[in-house]
Amino acid sequence: MDQTEKNVQTLFSMGFLDIEDIKNALRISHNDLSEAVAILTNDQVRYGPYSSAGPAEDVEMKDVTSTALVPTAAPPPYNSLPDAKPCSPKPDYGNTAFPQTNLYELEQRVFVDQWSIPYKKDESLAKCLIAATSLAKEGNHP
The missing domain is CATH 1.10.8 (Helicase, Ruva Protein; domain 3)
Structure with missing residues (x-):
């Protein structure tokens, strides 16, 4: 062969x-x-x-001329989501545990048809990135 x-x-x-x-x-x-x-x-x-x-x-x-692209509405604002919880005023840089709650909230917001990413420093994406960076620097990974 x-x-x-x-x-x-x-x-x-x-x-x-x-x-x-x-x-x-x-x-x-x-x-x-x-x-x-x-x-x-x-x-x-x-x-x-x-x-x-x-x-x-x-x-x-x-x-693909018969395929029409239909514009969709913008994703809902962060505060209007039913599971949205007020964020702490400052991100917690000292905690080295990975924020699983924030990860789950991020997954619920991203893996949908109309996604929105909470990107501010005190929201889920930043918390997950900070924790992942901290864990990577320390060498604490599964």
Whole structure:
């Protein structure tokens, strides 16, 4: 079995089920698995409209003109959320324990369709970053 077939089998076992798409991605990526995965997952950073694939490459383009983008409303303000609790006036820089409550609150705010990130110094993101930085400096990690 040559390297291309091994790569086809590898990508197929990773969950990419269309053999033709796999072969096209491997051809465009010159048989590079990482590049092929990026192509198959539509990584727009590498393979956007100004791709380095070049005009000689046969890349199938999908018609997206029928897809309408509907603007959504801005996320709700922090204080209007039902679980929002008033924050302490100053962040606690001395506590080295990781603020799990703040992490859970941050997850509830970020992993939704209309997310908002509490970014002020006394809110969850800053508390989690400060604690993570402190733990990393001390070497206390799981």
